[in-house]
Amino acid sequence: xxxxxxxxxxxFIALAFTADAVTATITDFDLNYNFPSATDVNSTAVIGQxxxxxxxxxxxxxxxxxxxxxxxxxxGMTLLHFKNSPYLSARKREILADYSLPISVVTFAFLGSxxxxxxxxxxxxxxxxxAFELSVPDVSNLPVVAHLAAMGLGLCLSCLFFVxxxxxxxxxxxxxxxxxxxxxxxxxxxxxxxxxxxxSIFNLPWLHAALPHSPLHVRALADTEQHVTSIGxxxxxxxxxxxxxxxxxxxxxxxxxxxxxxxxxxxIPVSVLQGLFLYLGLSSFIGNQMFERxxxxxxxxxxxxxxxxxxxxxxxxxxxxxxxxxxxxxVVSVFGFVNLYYLKMIFPVILLLLLPIRHKILPKFxxxxxxxxxxx
Numbered sequence: 001x002x003x004x005x006x007x008x009x010x011x012f013i014a015l016a017f018t019a020d021a022v023t024a025t026i027t028d029f030d031l032n033y034n035f036p037s038a039t040d041v042n043s044t045a046v047i048g049q050x051x052x053x054x055x056x057x058x059x060x061x062x063x064x065x066x067x068x069x070x071x072x073x074x075x076g077m078t079l080l081h082f083k084n085s086p087y088l089s090a091r092k093r094e095i096l097a098d099y100s101l102p103i104s105v106v107t108f109a110f111l112g113s114x115x116x117x118x119x120x121x122x123x124x125x126x127x128x129x130x131a132f133e134l135s136v137p138d139v140s141n142l143p144v145v146a147h148l149a150a151m152g153l154g155l156c157l158s159c160l161f162f163v164x165x166x167x168x169x170x171x172x173x174x175x176x177x178x179x180x181x182x183x184x185x186x187x188x189x190x191x192x193x194x195x196x197x198x199x200s201i202f203n204l205p206w207l208h209a210a211l212p213h214s215p216l217h218v219r220a221l222a223d224t225e226q227h228v229t230s231i232g233x234x235x236x237x238x239x240x241x242x243x244x245x246x247x248x249x250x251x252x253x254x255x256x257x258x259x260x261x262x263x264x265x266x267x268i269p270v271s272v273l274q275g276l277f278l279y280l281g282l283s284s285f286i287g288n289q290m291f292e293r294x295x296x297x298x299x300x301x302x303x304x305x306x307x308x309x310x311x312x313x314x315x316x317x318x319x320x321x322x323x324x325x326x327x328x329x330x331v332v333s334v335f336g337f338v339n340l341y342y343l344k345m346i347f348p349v350i351l352l353l354l355l356p357i358r359h360k361i362l363p364k365f366x367x368x369x370x371x372x373x374x375x376x
Contacts, residue, residue, distance in 0.1 A: 003375045005354045006167045007290035017281030021274040032062040065271040072275025075104035098220045112269040121269035159348035168209035293322040309374045
């Protein structure tokens with residue numbers, strides 16, 4: 001899989017996290033801030049859109065929603081880059097940067113649930129009456145057509161898992177991460193397939209490597225140093241990564257243990273979770289070469305960073321390659337974001353079509369030597 005294809009998919013995932021947070025914010029403002037006139041508030045149609053009476057038609061709820069969401073994002077991003085500051089010791093700055101997300105979530109969950117407890121914020125919802133039950137669903141009564149349709153959908157999902165798993169693996173095993181242990185793309189896919197087969201039997205959610213969690217995990221295990229370029233810009237460079245399985249095992253054990261503390265999760269407002277999604281989305285743009293090349297379009301040429309493609313590829317060719325990527329991103333976003341189920345069903349197929357476009361069509365417009373440089 002080419003780097004350019006990975007960048008398009010990574011960009012799409014970042015947009016998806018950001019779009020979810022923005023959409024949720026607009027919905028909250030529609031219920032609380034842009035509510036109907038006083039004569040229409042008690043109408044059946046309007047009340048039907050509201051979970052409870054104290055969560056709608058209150059502008060202060062929307063203001064607090066925005067404060068908690070943006071506050072979670074701000075504190076998370078500030079602590080993430082705190083290791084570049086001169087304050088505290090290097091070890092303490094590293095700890096704050098590694099745990100920036102949980103610190104920001106806990107801080108603003110406390111503010112929303114206790115400091116501003118008089119303002120009703122929408123909590124994390126779950127049905128207390130529905131107990132967890134491990135059972136095999138009965139599919140014997142389904143018609144043959146349903147089985148065939150499920151096979152078609154399963155094929156599309158398999159394509160999506162293939163792309164997501166390989167793109168995540170490629171980001172993790174990128175040369176700049178300087179991992180010593182070799183990659184195992186085929187073995188990873190086999191393990192994911194076997195695990196998801198068991199999960200499907202018991203009607204449980206599937207799992208696979210995901211963006212941006214996997215690259216962020218590697219980043220948290222890495223030791224970095226700052227380097228100054230010839231034009232005076234500063235960038236982080238990974239020195240080494242602590243390659244261990246313990247962090248992954250422990251994190252997933254804690255995720256499983258959270259099922260026993262669902263009542264505590266009620267103290268985390270939904271706005272804080274949306275701030276978490278914004279953090280994941282915006283932090284995914286860091287290190288995305290496509291995003292960096294898009295910024296070059298609006299940057300003065302003398303201020304370009306001396307990257308390998310800036311030094312070796314004509315500026316016009318770089319911008320043309322970025323434009324082609326942007327057009328592909330728009331097509332992928334249309335099939336991924338449009339609320340039409342038949343378009344979303346073929347979304348994985350659209351992702352796979354990016355490969356022949358890069359392999360067969362792009363070389364007709366851009367010289368192969370330049371493509372190889374930008375796809376390094």
